[in-house]
Amino acid sequence: MSGRENILARIRAHAAAGEDEPARAARVEAHLGAHARGTVPARGQQDKAGRIALLRQILEGQSASVRELDALGAVPAEIADYLRRHNLAPRLGMGDDAALAGLDWGGANLELRHGRANAELESACSMAFAAVAESGTLVLTSGPDNPTSLNFMPDNHIIVLRADQVMGSYEDGWDALRAAFADGPPRTVNYVSGPSRTGDIEQTILLGAHGPRRLHVIIVK
Amino acid sequence: MHADTRHFRQAAGKALIDGQLQKALGNVKRGFIAKRAKARDALPEFDRLRDEARDIKIHTLAHLDLYLSRFEDKVKAAGGQVHWAETEAEAREAVLEICRAAGAKTVTKGKSMITEEIGLNAFLEQSELKVVETDLGEYLVQIRGETPSHIIAPAVHLNKEQIEHDFRERHKDLPPERQLSDPVQLVAEARQVLRQAFISADVGITGANFLIAETGQTVIVTNEGNGDLTQTLPKVHIVMASIEKAVPTLEDASTLIRVLARSATGQEISTYTTFSAGPRREGDPDGPQEFHVVLLDNGRSSVLGGPFQDMLRCIRCGACLNHCPIYQHVGGHAYGSVYPGPMGSVLTPLLQGVQEAAHLPYACTLCGRCEAVCPERIALPDMLRRWRARDFAAKPPLAGAKPALKLWAALAACPRAYQLVTGAAIRLLALLGGRKGRIGRLPLMGAWTKHRDLPAPQGQSFLAQWKAGRRK
Structure with a gap:
């Protein structure tokens, strides 16, 4: 027997000795299909204004x-102003996101660089798939529209999202994702809940450990 | 596992008089404990979520074979590969084979306790691969030639002066005039050095906090973003995970995520939580070209169905370490095991054998704080007691222990004799206590009274007071 078969056989023998196999399989299928929610914190069940405020x-x-x-x-x-305020060059990396592509970047004197991040890229902009209010989390999905490397390589990350994309809970976010990606989730789903940080030196929280030192979120009504 | 757990007593003694270590450990109490309490108080549903987190794991473990099979199907459907490893050696070989097939020379790593468990770094280095830890704490212990002293804060035993010293010694092109006394400067220095490692790595290895059966996603949580750079930039991503990391659905994972960071660091959620399914897809401008998951058993499947099964619910938050009075005083290295603290003292004998790890279950006062804070409500003190009972049963009996216990049992079964004897003992001890009311030395109990006085009994036994009507 292969390692796989040995491991699965041991699990069956120890965890489910004497149980009816078809009944177990049915229970597992039911659980996987139900997407039953556990307790969703009250703070994650607010109206739109409450979600955005949280x-x-x-x-x-x-x-x-x-x-x-x-x-x-x-x-x-707003992005041009943000970069100026922080004394950053008016250059911005982004993917092929249609909503972002349709904007007048030249009018704001911003130079764009499309595609994945490289080591020189200082600032990048992504369109979020959604946000989760209960934990202050942006949800980003991988692909040519918003390359994953933009979320982690640059020092400054700007995330744009529409107000109606602000969900209350993680579960609401997953329902929206399932609706948008019928064939299964994209390669990477990133939850981003602030700029990069570390507490590894004497438990002092310091920003910009490896990912962005600054995170700027723009919510569009 | 290669660490030595047999010298806990000596190592603990050394740790207690190590000024640097004691200073660093002071941060644990001030940091983790207060932050967890604050996070718990900010979420009224927290304790209910702990119950649900426990139930999710109980359900998953009962059907772990089915959930792992589903997970495997989904990973394959997303274009990834799954490798099953029964032992540490098989897991190491699986990783090496993937690295060799990719023609890899350098490997970056996100934080992973499983890779510590199997001794992966040393093995890959013997095979001529350059391995770079990228979590700041892991990087610090790697350049010092140490092992992590905490499962989520590997360098919690270090002070900033030690880190500055190590950077000056190790980072050869650092100009001597460069300021490194401030932690901000230390983080900037590490960022610069590790950025190069991320960009030049051929293979990125991460662990997994969860494996989601429904979707085949592997999940990591980090605050630094190092795990994401590790898995996004190289052409191969390897996920090392033990089999008990499986959870059924994204809803189940959501409940666990709600308790994980709050228990660990007191955050609502870690800065980055990443769900990964397979390699780069058509049109993707970034991401790995290969996606591998190595599933490690290493004895876990045999723990199922037995008295230590609940240990497999552990989600590695580290709360039991932070709240343990022993850990707080001796730190992680004294345990001599990959997993220190209460969870380590239960788990290590399971992975390594009780003979090798016999000291660990005694590194505990049975105070119960670990169980009180565990997000999975694992009865750690019960299991530690169970290990002690096994160890006691396996040892040759202590001279005189058997007759003494028999005598005690006979007394306990006969209330009148019991009260007579205990009453006499109380009077004797009170006499020994004298006016101070404390006994400095007791025959046959020298080891106990060496470090503390025994308070002498005050007055009569509870039963005698009850009879006299003074207790109700």
Whole structure:
């Protein structure tokens, strides 16, 4: 027998000795299919305004900055302003996301660099798939639209999301993901809940361990 | 596992008089414990979530074969490969084979206790591979030639002065005038050095906090983002995971994520939680070209169905270490095992054999704090007691222990004799205590009274007071 068969046989013998195999299989299928939720914290079950307020509050508590805008068209100017405020070059990495591609970046005097991140890229912008208010989390999905390396390589990461993408709980986020990706989840789903940090030196929290030192979140109404 | 657990007593003695270590351990109490308490208080549903987290694991372990099979199917469907390893050696070989097939020279690693368990770094280095740990704490212990002293904070035993010293010694191109006394400067230095490692690595190895059967996703949580750079940039990503990491659905994982970071670091959630399914897809501009999962058993399947099964619920948050009065005083290295603290003292005898790890279950006061904070509600003190009972039964009986216990049993079965004898003993001890009320030395109990006085009994026994109507 192979290692695989040995391991599975031992598990069966020890964990489920004498149990009816078809009944077990049925129980497992039922569990996998039900997507039953456990307790969802009350804070994750609020109306839209409450969700956005909570998302913002937790993100800011985690040293991210948050800006709310009325229209997507205002995003390039806000990003140009953000880069200026932090004395950063007006250059921005991004993928092929259609919502971002349709904006007037040239009008804000921003130079774009498309595709995956490289070592020189200082600032990048991604469109979030969703956000989860209960923990102040942005949900990003991999692919040509928003390459994963943009989330981790640059020093400054700017994430844009629409207000109606702010979910209350992780579970609401998974339901939205299942609806959007019928054939199974994308290669990578990233939960991002602030700029990179470490507590490995004397338990002092310091930002920018390996990933972005700054995280700026733009919520568009 | 290669660490030596047989010298706990000596190692603990040394640790207690190590000023540097004691200073560093002071951070554990101030940091982790207060932060967990704050996170718990901020979430009214926390204790209910702990119950649910426990139930999810109980259900999963009862059907672990089926959930692992489903996980494997889904990984394959996403274009990944699954390798099953019964032993440490098989797991090491599986990783090496993947590295060789990829023509790899350098490997970066995210934090993974399983790779510590199987001694992966030393093995790969013997095979001429360059291995770089990328979690800051892991990197620090790697350049010092040490092992992690905590399962989530590997360098918790170090102070910033030691780190500065190590960087100056190890990072050869560091100009001597460069300031490194501030932790901010230390982090910047590590970031720069490790960025190069990320970019040049051929293979990235991470662990997994969860394996999701429903989707075939592997999940890692980090605060630094090092795990993500480790798995996104090289052409091969290897996930090392032990079989009990499986959970059925994303909903189940969500419940576990809610208790994990709160128990570990007191965060609502770790900064980065990453769900990975297979290699780079068509059109993807980044991500690994190969995705491998190595599933390690290493004795775990035989623990199922037995008295230590509940240990397989452990999600490695480290709360039991942080809250353990023994760990707080001696740190992780004194245990001599890969997994220190209460969870390590239960797990190590299972992985390594009780003979090798016999000291560990005694490194415990049975105070119960570990069980009180465990997000999976694992009865760690009960299991430690069970190991002690096994160890006691396996040892040759202590001279005189058997007749003494028989005498005690006979007394306990006869209330009148029991009260007579204990009453006499109380009077004798009170006499020995004298006016101070403390006994400094007792015959046959020298080891106990060497470090503390025995308070002398005050007055009568509880039963005598009850009879006299003074207790109700």
